[in-house]
Every structure is written in structure tokens, then in C-alpha cells.
Amino acid sequence: MSDRKIRVLQVITRLVTRGASRHVIDLARSLDPTTFEVEIAAGQSEAHERSVWDDAAATGLRCHRIEHLQREISPWADVRAFRELSQVIRRGQYDIVHTHISKSGLLGRYAARRAGVPAIAHTYHGMASEITGRGVRPAILRRCEGACARFTDARISISERIVEQVAEAGISEADQIHVIHNGIDLTHFCPASDTERPDALPPGPVIGTVGSLTPEKSTIDLLRAAAKVAPQIDDVQICIVGDGALRQDLEQQAQILKIADRTLFTGAVDDVRPWLAAFDVFVLPSRSEGLPGALIEAMAMGCPVVATDVGGVAEVVGEAGMLAEAGDVDGIAVHIRRLLSDSTGSKGLVAIGQRQVQKFSLAGMAAKTGALYEALHTRRSATAVG
Secondary structure, three states: OOOOOEEEEEEEEEOEOOHHHHHHHHHHHHOOOOOEEEEEEEEOOOOOOOEOHHHHHHOOOEEEEOOOOOOOOOHHHHHHHHHHHHHHHHHHOOOEEEEEOHHHHHHHHHHHHHHOOOEEEEEEOOOOHHHHOOOHHHHHHHHHHHHHHHOOOEEEEOOHHHHHHHHHOOOOOHHHEEEOOOOEOOOOOOOOOOOOOOOOOOOOOEEEEEOOOOHHHOHHHHHHHHHHHHHHOOOOEEEEEEOOOOHHHHHHHHHHOOOHHHEEEEEOOOOOHHHHHHOOEEEEOOOOOOOOHHHHHHHHOOOOEEEEOOOOHHHHHOOOOEEEOOOOHHHHHHHHHHHHHOHHHHHHHHHHHHHHHHHHEHHHHHHHHHHHHHHHHHHHHHHHHO
């Protein structure tokens, strides 16, 4: 094999603070720079999202802005985005194009195939209702995903549950998908982190969450559960870290539930660690998830956790926390009460969680992905020679 570095382009719809965007940036930064040369192509963030485009570029990552790549389906914009992606890919002479998320996954893989890229990879971060639902549009999207899968050289999932969902949707056979869990920097997120309780938090036990304020995160279920707990626990505080399109609605719901005086909406923050360190219980009330990084971070920081059993949540929590069904507000409230009232039990779960999160290291994620890239490159190089 040549000593030339393997050139990789990561393609994602937008670069924002959390979720798949964080995964892409962390992966690009963590792959071995002596072996890989990694660049990112991404579209515009939405108005309510905090873009990390400049942050990524400031760390030395080369980022290509795809002006018309957006989350929503728009035939005119999608055609323009496809052309822009095709130009970037042709100019870059990449060995591997690795796409993420459905929209950028479809456009990016077709553009890579058209440009003759030697190897194409795609990561399934979750299966949205737009694909798994009933009706003409989901059926068309499933057919497009299935067609793309057939010329995708490496199919990757961030959780075992998503593998099942992809197979159930008829997109790919389960045994053709590699599972590479998301990872975090465990030296950055740890109980020993030098953090002080944020001044904005009043005294008292804190029920908290971190995430985008979007429908699938179902933060309203946390507020409803907290409203059931509040009358029974003096001075309990609720802390919502993150921002999104539903913030104003959620603030109004806190008023309606009569917990506004003890609920803090922080908006987007640069460092979640001081907030996580202050939480007595971390709650993830989502209706849909891939493999939630916020949950891994909370466990790594020593938070007792309550989460809904969706996506890859159970794979993360294991025996280290309390699970409820999605939408089960009463169940979430019961688990919160139990953790706040049983400090010994909570400490035991935290200790289990500290061991559990070792499976989800950034170094491990990068090593597994890098090994897959090298195998793809070797196989394609051998095919080209033959």
C-alpha cells in the first residue's frame, strides 16, 4: 500500500452542538492523523440551533459548506445540494466518503457513487418516523434508503437497536451492518472534573436534563413528571440545559404546571459539565433516540439516571439506571422519587454506571472506525490492482 494518507470526507446535514454533528466532529478529530486526512461537508444549521461550524474550523478541520443542504425535503434545494456535494467530492479525490443521517446520507452517497469514489460508508444514527411510518412518503424514503444500501460498502449503526430497526424497515439485512457505539472523551467527562455549582441554580436537589428542545426529546414529559414530584420533595429544582424550537412552549407549560418558579431554562451552554455535576438525577424522557451522548456524559459525570427505553438507551444504561416506557410520566416520576429518596441505592447505580460507560470511549469509537476504513481501503486497492 502507498504511504499516502487515506482521504476521508464526512458528510452531514448540519454542524450543531450535539447529536450526530458532535459524533462527526469528534470522529474527525480523533482518527489517527498519521493515517487519515479527514474533511467535513455540511449544510446550514436551523435558526434555533447553535452552529459549531466556526468551532470545528478553528481546530484545524477543513469544512466545506454545502449551501443548499438542509434538513427538510425540498426538490429545488436538494438538487442544488447534490450538485454542490458532487463538486466537492470530485475536487477532493477522496478514498472514502462517509455519510451520516438520512438526508445527507442519500444525497452524499449518490454524489459519491456518481463521482466514482472508491469506497462509500454510511452510519445509521436512528430511524426517524419519516422513514418508518406509514404512507407514500415513508415508503418512497425506505426504497431510496434500500437502493443506497446496495452500493454502500460499509453500513454502520451506533446501536444494536438501530440495526433491528433498519432490518425491520427492509433497508438492509442485520448481518451486513457493523455496530460501532458512539463514544465520549472519558477524561473530559468524569466526576473529578473541576466544576462548581452554577450560580444560577438555587439550593436544593436538582432534577435535570441536557438536550435539544425538540419534539422527539419530549422534555414536556420531564416537566410533567417533575410536577408530580415537586409537592413531595422540599426545594427540588428542575434544570433544562439546551435550546430549541419548543423552548417558549415548554416555558409556558412550566407555568401551567405551577413549577415555573423552580424551573431553570439555561439555553445552549458551552460546557455541560458544571450542570451535570450539580444534578441529583439526570432524566432522558425521549420518544426517539439513537445512542444518546448526553446520557453517556451524565453517567460518566456520576449522575444517577432515569431514561425512557427507546433506541439504544438500554444498551447504554444496562443495570446502571432506571428505565420507563416512552411517555410514561407516572413511571418517570416514581423513578425520580426513588433515586432522590434513596441515596445509598443511587450511589450504587452510579458506581455501576462508571464501569458501564467505559464501553463508550471516544478512543474506542475512533479505533474501530479507523480499522474499518483501513479494511475498506485495502480491499478497494486490491480490487483496483486486480
